[in-house]
Amino acid sequence: MKSSLGDIDMPARFDENGIQFQYPENWEMDRQETDGGWTVSVQSPGTAFFMVSFDGDMPEPQQMADTALEALRSEYPALESEEASSPLAGHSAVGHNVRFFSLDLTNTCWLRSFACNEGTVLVMWETNDLELERIGPVLDAMCVSLQAS
Numbered sequence: 118m119k120s121s122l123g124d125i126d127m128p129a130r131f132d133e134n135g136i137q138f139q140y141p142e143n144w145e146m147d148r149q150e151t152d153g154g155w156t157v158s159v160q161s162p163g164t165a166f167f168m169v170s171f172d173g174d175m176p177e178p179q180q181m182a183d184t185a186l187e188a189l190r191s192e193y194p195a196l197e198s199e200e201a202s203s204p205l206a207g208h209s210a211v212g213h214n215v216r217f218f219s220l221d222l223t224n225t226c227w228l229r230s231f232a233c234n235e236g237t238v239l240v241m242w243e244t245n246d247l248e249l250e251r252i253g254p255v256l257d258a259m260c261v262s263l264q265a266s
Contacts, residue, residue, distance in 0.1 A: 128141070128142045129142040129144070129159075131146065131169070134155075134173070135234065135265055135266035136169060136171055136235075136238060136264070137262075137263070137264045137265075138169065138263040138264070139258075139259065140159045140259055140262075141161075141255060143162060144159040144160060144167075145159065147160070151170065151172070153171075153176075153236070154171040154172045154174075154236060156170040156171075157170075161244075163248050163252065164244055164245050165242070165244035165245075165248055165252040165255075166242065166243055167240075167241075167242045168239075168241045169238060169241075170238070171235070172236050172238075173236040174237075175232065175236055178210065178211050178230035178232055178237055179211050182211055182213060182228050182230040182239065185212075185228050185230075185239055185241060186215065186228060189215060193218070193219065195217065195218065196216065197215070197217070199213065200213055201214045201229075202229075205229050205231055205263060206238070206264055207264070207265070208231035209231060210230060210231040211230060212227070212228040212229035222245040222247060223246040224245050224246065225244060225245075225246060225249055226241065226242070226243040227240075227256070228240070228241050229241075233265040233266060234265075234266050235265075240260065242260075244256065
């Protein structure tokens, strides 16, 4: 089933535990089990990726976002971050906007977490800034397509 969000075709779909989102069919999906749930990531043909983690143990959204930020900070100690919040999938989401250097490129990372009926969700996307102008609208469309009950 092919659907579209604006000018961006999103023919592939993920759906599990009431969490759904669309993504480009030429992006590669990988799903992994975790202690409390699962993590699914979709990788672009370039460097960008979009990740959704679900934890049925219901940790606090701020804790989930902060844990993700600290994991990034352990890899990129000089990263810059600012707290952020925004609506996502019909829920209030908290998290961080992050920038860091990797392989001499500036990277942008977006982290948000929220609680839904089934558990706590963490959404993260990342891309280098050379791809941001082209891939940013795709990542935004994936966020818009996200649904959580």
